[in-house]
Amino acid sequence: MPSARELIGKFSDLKTLPHVAIKVTQMINSESSTIQDFEEVIKLDPILMVRLLKLVNSPYFGLANKVETVSKAVVFIGMKNLRNLVAVEALRDLFKEKEGDDSGFSRPGLWVHSATVAILSQMIAKRIFGQDGENEFLAGIIHDIGLIVEDQLVPEELREAARNYKNGDQPLTVYEQEVIETHHAKVGGMLVLDWNMPEDVVLGIKKHHDTSKEYPIPGVVSIIHIAEYIANRMKYGAIEGKADPLPPYLTPHMKERMAEYKVLIKDLPGEMSKANDLYGDDK
Amino acid sequence: MSDPFADVFDELIDEDEELQKVHDELSYLLPEAHFAVARDDGSLYGELADDILAAHLSSRRDQLVEEKIESFPLAESFAYCTKLPVDIYIVFTLPAEAADITSQPQLHAMYRNSLGLFAAGRRHEELRIEKEQAVRQIEVLTSRHTTLLNDNHDQFLLIQKKEKEYAATLESEIARQTKEVRAKNEELKKASKLKSEFLANMSHELRTPMNAIIGFSGLLLESDLNDEQQDFAKTIATAGDSLLVLINDILDLAKIEAGKLELSLAPFISRDLVGEVQNILKAQAQSKGNTLNVEVEKGVPVQMMGDDVRLRQILINLTGNALKFTENGTVTIRARMGGRDGSLQGDMVTFQVQDSGIGIPANRLDAIFEKFTQADGSTTRKFGGTGLGLSICVQLVDIMGGDIWVESEEGEGSTFSFTVSLPEVAGDVVEDKAKEEASSTAQAREITVLLAEDNLVNQKLASLLVKRQGCKVEVAGNGLEALEKLKTDIFDLILMDIQMPEMDGHEATTRIREIEESDESNKYASLKDRSSRIPIVGLTAHARKEDEDRCYAVGMDAFLTKPINKDKFAATLAQFR
Structure with missing residues (x-):
């Protein structure tokens, strides 16, 4: 059975993000990129351009005048937001087709899970910790990308692991390790190495199933852990009908801020439909 | 709920x-x-x-x-x-x-309110948390706003910096290209100079054989020939003359284009200027049944300051053209004060050459001033000519700061006009010395001439010409030989070619003038016991003005260009008899 690296080596569909996404993440990391540079790159992808303009003209930004140029839009939504939009755009198509089966794994289901984790992560960062949550959002939308790689290359084995997981009491990664000899967090973490993502985002992807350590609160990893837990409890899990327990190190924090989390999840449906308006598929 | x-x-x-x-x-x-x-x-x-x-x-x-x-x-x-x-x-x-x-309504109300208070307390707690979260979100928005502002400010600085960089690159690029252009320009100048030098040499190479052709065909015509031979010789002479005109035209044009043509301003008499043109072309006019008139209108000063040689060249060119395209008609050379529109403008003089010839089609009027162009291709076949003449006229008028134009109607004739500023010269009328002297050649003593010339053909021609003037002649092959001859024999005049092997004309002349100034002159039969220095006449195919100047500078007394013009040669020789 292949190692994570070998798996990625075979994974051609997404070895790299689409050119535009790579370029945009690169430019965001570079201090010498100008808005004109962004405009030139984004114009290469008409769909992205339309979405960007739609996003900036949505009620969320509440601008008095209609924004009609990419450069102006970038000015208003900011670089990180732009990066996240590009990431969503780049990944969206990977999560299509392949309906679910008895294993509980399906790409559309995984998309809902990823989006929920992303939105929850950003909400937690913002509402509980007063941070912008852009990196948390990004980590959330990408964190299970390893599952897509596995579904592409070893679909039967992945489903076997998922079935074992549904009937067992260990995290999914344990059963993946048994069947595939690697797991999606490892695969995903390695895959995004070439994507110019911020370090904490990469860490969030790599460690989103690691409950052996206590991660700083707040932080991308701990927030992803919480969001993953809530999403699973809300039946938006990566594998349908299965939820892992909260990593123990987070229990005191959750209990202490329980009232706040309760208020927070009441607003989740609203935030999700808002996100759907902003990032959602038109079809 | x-x-x-x-x-x-x-x-x-x-x-x-x-x-x-x-x-x-x-x-x-x-x-x-x-x-x-x-x-x-x-x-x-x-x-x-x-x-x-x-x-x-x-x-x-x-x-x-x-x-x-x-x-x-x-x-x-x-x-x-x-x-x-x-x-x-x-x-x-x-x-x-x-x-x-x-x-018991009161009691009931109290309990209900208490429970209501509990519920309100719960809701209040929830609202407090919501508010807290809202405040945090606002804080996030505020900080994002700040980030955006900072980002945009950074962008502003970045763009400014990039613009500066761009400007700098642009500047250095312009500097680089300017340097390149300058270098190219230098190269071109060098090439142009080389061209001029080449032409100067060509001028020598071309004139030397022309000298022989024109000179000997002229001599041939004066000898005893039968009719057929006479005709042949005449054809050779005419062809040589036209070839010389053409060579002169090309060299003139080259000189003008190389920027080497300098005007030499001197006082001249206006009536003489047009009169000479009339004299020179009279024969040509008569041969085609044309009348050649000259009109100098009132108000044109008697004596003016200008380059009469070049003015004459323009007039001869225009008049020659007019005669070429006119048959049994009239050609008038006219000079009047004023500019193109006829109004008086200071020293502005307008010269006109009017003919009653074939005229020029309207659509060719602009083209005829171009180089190598005539009214149309067939003109060349019918009337000959190179099309250089008018082009030279345009350039010369331009150098003089004037304007040249043509009015014409096909079949009716053409009028070529040009303007040029010629200040009036007050005072005594200058006399044309050379002419006077040339005309007083009737009685002359017999003199002995030393001809320093390396080219055998030219030796022969010049010797013949000298002999025709009733003088004795001896030949030296170069400057050194000439000096030797001056030691042993007595000569009255030296005809000195410039380009010679061993010792050229310039060096020889310099040397002679040095000897005359020193005791050494005693060793030279020709140089001792003279009341004045021995006349030296330069003889060269180098027809440029600087060549002439150089000759005078080294101590020559006169200067003749090859091919030798018989009349000029005679006139110059006469000066020193």
């Missing part, structure tokens, strides 16, 4: 703890009552934990509505229950009167 995510945190919530918390809160609000709180599953917390109560509660639970207190009688007292806004139920009894509080 149906909350889709009500059970999300169930795992994390200790239900007993929750019940206890609610009980504590309520006991603060309802100090008089004995009560218990209960959950859906029947778990109870509080003092009234007896089975009847629990059973009663479970039977009624579904009908219980929030904020409405319902009562039911018990054995000793009334019991009351209601649903709290947190999925918890409260059951209580009042200790004193076992009366139905629903019949």
